[in-house]
Amino acid sequence: QVYLVDSGGGSVQAGGSLRLSCVASGKTDSSSYCMAWFRQAPGKEREGVAARDQDATRTYADFVEGRFTFSKDYSTNTLYLQMNNLKPEDSAVYYCAATPFLCPDMGVGKVDPSAFTYWGQGTQVTVSS
Helix, strand or coil: CEEEEEECCEEEECCCCEEEEEEEEECCCHHHCEEEEEEECCCCCCEEEEEECCCCCEEECHHHCCCEEEEEECCCCEEEEEECCCCHHHCEEEEEEEECCCCCCCCCCCCCHHHCCEECCCEEEEEEC
8 A cells, every 4th residue: 555645736827836745655665666647637637747667767748848857855755746837737736646567658648547556635736827
């Protein structure tokens, strides 16, 4: 069992930055899992944003365009999603997720959220123009 607590959302103007955090705990740490960030805007499907596999290889959705960075603090087992140059279309609830299985490439096609077993509670990101 893996427990995920995500936080760090807020309201910013376009061009601003936010850093989301995801604290992982449980029977095993996040090194055994594919970790990912998803987001869901009102009326839209949940979509993959970034993933970090068991070898620390990271992939990003095309819409990230180099603006986001997925990192990990090994000392606290906390994962971060640094988001820069935010756009209004980035507004959504962001979720941290984990799966013990193969990590999808977020840059290739649509990623099925059901492939992920564990989820954080979500954190709201609002970007105003």
